[in-house]
Amino acid sequence: MKVVVVGGGAAGFSAAMVAKRTGADEVVLIERTDMLGGIALVAGIGMVGSGAYMPLTEERALGGASLYDDVLYPIATHKEVTMPGLDRAMLYNLTKLDARMQRVAKENGISVMLCKTVSDIKMSGDSVKAVILQDKTEISGDAFVDATGTATGIKGCTEFGYGCVGCILRCPYFGNPKGLVDKKVKTLSQLNAHGKPGVLGTSVLVPIASLSEAYQRQLKEKGYVFMSIPEGVEPDMDRAKRAWSYQMPLMGQPLISENLLIVDVGGQVKVTANGSPRYARSLRRFAGLEDSVIASPAVGARGHLVFGLNVVARKNTMEVDGFKNVLCAGTKAGTVAVIDVACSGDLAGYNAVRKARGMQSLELPKALALGAFNSYVGQQIEARTQGGVPKSPLTNVDTLKSLGVYREKNEDIVSEVKKAGLEGIFNRPVS
Numbered sequence: 001m002k003v004v005v006v007g008g009g010a011a012g013f014s015a016a017m018v019a020k021r022t023g024a025d026e027v028v029l030i031e032r033t034d035m036l037g038g039i040a041l042v043a044g045i046g047m048v049g050s051g052a053y054m055p056l057t058e059e060r061a062l063g064g065a066s067l068y069d070d071v072l073y074p075i076a077t078h079k080e081v082t083m084p085g086l087d088r089a090m091l092y093n094l095t096k097l098d099a100r101m102q103r104v105a106k107e108n109g110i111s112v113m114l115c116k117t118v119s120d121i122k123m124s125g126d127s128v129k130a131v132i133l134q135d136k137t138e139i140s141g142d143a144f145v146d147a148t149g150t151a152t153g154i155k156g157c158t159e160f161g162y163g164c165v166g167c168i169l170r171c172p173y174f175g176n177p178k179g180l181v182d183k184k185v186k187t188l189s190q191l192n193a194h195g196k197p198g199v200l201g202t203s204v205l206v207p208i209a210s211l212s213e214a215y216q217r218q219l220k221e222k223g224y225v226f227m228s229i230p231e232g233v234e235p236d237m238d239r240a241k242r243a244w245s246y247q248m249p250l251m252g253q254p255l256i257s258e259n260l261l262i263v264d265v266g267g268q269v270k271v272t273a274n275g276s277p278r279y280a281r282s283l284r285r286f287a288g289l290e291d292s293v294i295a296s297p298a299v300g301a302r303g304h305l306v307f308g309l310n311v312v313a314r315k316n317t318m319e320v321d322g323f324k325n326v327l328c329a330g331t332k333a334g335t336v337a338v339i340d341v342a343c344s345g346d347l348a349g350y351n352a353v354r355k356a357r358g359m360q361s362l363e364l365p366k367a368l369a370l371g372a373f374n375s376y377v378g379q380q381i382e383a384r385t386q387g388g389v390p391k392s393p394l395t396n397v398d399t400l401k402s403l404g405v406y407r408e409k410n411e412d413i414v415s416e417v418k419k420a421g422l423e424g425i426f427n428r429p430v431s
């Protein structure tokens, strides 16, 4: 039995791992660029504060979270950074991500196909029989996962952003990303704070060697530096409001919103959410950043990629309407943060195996944070189909509390998973 996962980002990798561990004989992971990781190659904050610990603990109890335990923690630069306004953040080394993902995928028997773009699908009734690569090769399978993300490439970045900025997706070289299901189902856009389609990514990467020595020491020791905004430097609010992070509750916290925060992501710092769209053009005016150089995006301060452009309405099982054997995961399924896309990937991989075996797909119970959050994101997408404006979908303490599923103690989180009879399901053959 064979599962084919399209898109080698955080969601696709997670789906492939769970599909293999839950009994697929063969798992093929197809990625259009020459690296695994997708946008996570420029993310770096693996854990955005304590709100992410609860879903992670639940995911581990379910037997999932391989992206975290096998990939991100082993390459973490700082495992639990507590800083004012943001506690227990986890930072990982961006330059080690692709190699680590490839190694773990190989060790787990996943066949990774790099530099291969899926350009079409071959259907039989409502079932996909094979995906067709640009070079016309057909890759057949019993179940398929669309984890192709929500960036649409140069056209999307030009129409809704500031043009191609030479980001990690490298569309001029590898061609534009393209969804598996887009041809058959209607896709939707996440809206930015201007109410316009698409959200800007927030990541400007600066080599640590180009920062002042005092900052280099502080980064090594603590993992982060806060700096106040120099007099006369005005924020670029048009860019800021296009950013997905602008809608994050974190941005309401004065320390985060009124200072520039840089974090250590391995040899380079990430100018985080609050600063990269607002101050990218004036970084050298900050004390300690006088010699700073923007390494990514390739065209420096010009801007960021636009994503959130082709989200797909899906069921809580991650099945896509109109297809008998296709699931979706990650940003494609409406989530954004690395932790959330990974969890949705785990579920999609698990249900891909169930589908391929002719079994009913699993919906996580809403008593679990992951079940409640997944359903909440699904409703946000549904609201959008009816003309509503989705809020930023992120697992944080406030969202989980408002859903009535926030638990602090590890034993309470694990016991809820046990009560649902789901302990370890993502890590043993489906039965």
Ligand SMILES: Cc1cc2nc3c(=O)[nH]c(=O)nc-3n(C[C@H](O)[C@H](O)[C@H](O)COP(=O)(O)OP(=O)(O)OC[C@H]3O[C@@H](n4cnc5c(N)ncnc54)[C@H](O)[C@@H]3O)c2cc1C
Pocket: 006, 007, 008, 009, 010, 011, 012, 030, 031, 032, 033, 037, 038, 039, 040, 042, 043, 044, 045, 046, 047, 048, 116, 117, 118, 119, 147, 148, 149, 150, 151, 169, 176, 177, 178, 179, 180, 200, 201, 202, 203, 304, 305, 307, 329, 330, 331, 332, 335, 336, 337, 338, 339, 341
């Ligand atoms: C700049 C930026 C910074 C961010 N920083 C953070 C952060 O610090 N912390 C955090 O939690 N979240 C962060 N996010 C959000 C998070 O990183 C992303 O939402 C998440 O990594 C997306 O994962 P994904 O697997 O859904 O999609 P993607 O990462 O977009 O992966 C999709 C993959 O599919 C491939 N693909 C597309 N079409 C095809 C095709 N037809 N054939 C084959 N392959 C295809 C693409 O090349 C890509 O590798 C950030 C987002 C951005 C844009």
